[in-house]
Amino acid sequence: MRKLLLLSACLMTCAALALADDKKDAKEEKKDDKTKSEATITPTELAVNRKVETKLPFGGSSFEGTRVSFVVSYPNKHLLGLDRSSKLTAMKDDKDNSFIDEKNAFSGGLNYYPQIAEDGSALLTSASSFVKAPGKGATKVLLKGELVLLCGADEKTTESKKFELKEKAKTTAGDFEITVTREKEGGFGAEGPALSVVGKYRGIRKVEVKDADGKAVMILGRGSFPDFNGKQFTHNYALSKPLKEGTIHVTYFAKEEQIKVPLDLSVGIDLGR
Numbered sequence: 001m002r003k004l005l006l007l008s009a010c011l012m013t014c015a016a017l018a019l020a021d022d023k024k025d026a027k028e029e030k031k032d033d034k035t036k037s038e039a040t041i042t043p044t045e046l047a048v049n050r051k052v053e054t055k056l057p058f059g060g061s062s063f064e065g066t067r068v069s070f071v072v073s074y075p076n077k078h079l080l081g082l083d084r085s086s087k088l089t090a091m092k093d094d095k096d097n098s099f100i101d102e103k104n105a106f107s108g109g110l111n112y113y114p115q116i117a118e119d120g121s122a123l124l125t126s127a128s129s130f131v132k133a134p135g136k137g138a139t140k141v142l143l144k145g146e147l148v149l150l151c152g153a154d155e156k157t158t159e160s161k162k163f164e165l166k167e168k169a170k171t172t173a174g175d176f177e178i179t180v181t182r183e184k185e186g187g188f189g190a191e192g193p194a195l196s197v198v199g200k201y202r203g204i205r206k207v208e209v210k211d212a213d214g215k216a217v218m219i220l221g222r223g224s225f226p227d228f229n230g231k232q233f234t235h236n237y238a239l240s241k242p243l244k245e246g247t248i249h250v251t252y253f254a255k256e257e258q259i260k261v262p263l264d265l266s267v268g269i270d271l272g273r
Contacts, residue, residue: 038074039149039261043271044124045069046141048133064133065108066091066099068141068267069126074149074259078120080203082112083148083258088127090145093138094266099129107131110145118221120152120205127263145263152203152253160248162212165193165239173250175199185238190220192239195248202226202233203253209239209246217243 049065068091072079088110091099101107107130114125127143134141158174169180176199185194197207204224209217222236 039147039259040073041070041147041261041263041265042073043068043070043265043267045126046267046269046271050133063130065128065130066133066141067126067128068143068265069124070265071122071124072114072147072149072261073122074151074261077149077259078152078203078205078253079116079123080120080150080152080253080256081116081123082110082114082125083150084112085258086110086112086146086148088143088145088263090142091127091129092142093134094140094142095135095138097132097135097138099132099141101131104131110147120203123149140266140268143263143265143267147261147263149259149261150202151257151259152205152255153257154253154255155205155251156254157249157251159250162245162247164245165243167193171248173197173248175201176250176252178248181236184242185222188220190238190240192217192242194222194236194238197235197237197248197250198232199252200232201252201254203256204235205251205253207235207237207251208249209243210249211243211246217241217246 045068047067047069049063051062051064088100088108091108093099099108108128111126111128114123116123127145158176160171160173160178163169163171165180165183167180167183171178176197179196179198180193181196182194185192195207195209197204202224207219209219211217218240219237220240222238224233224235226233
């Protein structure tokens with residue numbers, strides 16, 4: 001009977017250890033998955049400006065400054081921009097010379113107006129100092145802070161009724177107001193009408209224009225911008241070929257989510273390669 005009890009105790013202990021190992025493995029696997037889904041930040045440019053007094057016609061270089069540009073990507077997310085709560089907490093060289101003067105609001109900081117890939121897969125932004133360049137003997141620029149990425153969520157599609165694509169013609173697709181700004185854009189691969197799509201949503205995944213047979217006509221992005229208050233957004237497009245009438249299909253993000261990403265870069269002349 002004693003041997004039987006000892007054997008049962010051993011089996012229970014082994015089972016508990018195996019369960020603990022399984023949980024540990026699952027936790028590590030989950031951690032690995034999280035690691036795989038984190039943002040990637042890749043430096044693309046290191047620019048240094050030195051102040052030099054000369055008798056050149058334009059006065060030589062009149063200020064000192066440093067700029068680091070970098071690309072941010074996040075798997076399976078559609079990036080819309082950087083939130084203003086993003087912050088640069090340190091910008092210095094590897095000799096501990098700080099480039100940012102906290103008492104001077106214009107000494108530098110993050111660029112909150114990044115270039116964004118049309119498919120939302122990445123954005124390009126920068127951190128700059130307008131008052132300091134790396135000190136003597138320095139070989140790297142160090143950045144620390146936190147980026148708050150704005151990402152599209154709750155994807156939806158809406159469409160307009162069929163309408164004539166003539167200059168100043170207007171229609172609506174859901175909450176968007178669509179205007180034909182020109183009957184013929186001309187140049188840069190666009191020979192058809194130019195359109196503006198205006199609404200309260202920053203994030204548009206795509207705009208499709210379909211002809212009378214329901215076939216999509218190639219459309220080219222012409223940039224987007226917010227109004228002064230940031231509450232209305234204008235998205236500009238142009239068709240690749242002339243079209244007399246059609247329907248507009250807008251796929252957009254009804255919501256935005258914020259993802260905090262630590263900024264921790266050490267950038268030398270090799271840009272981290």
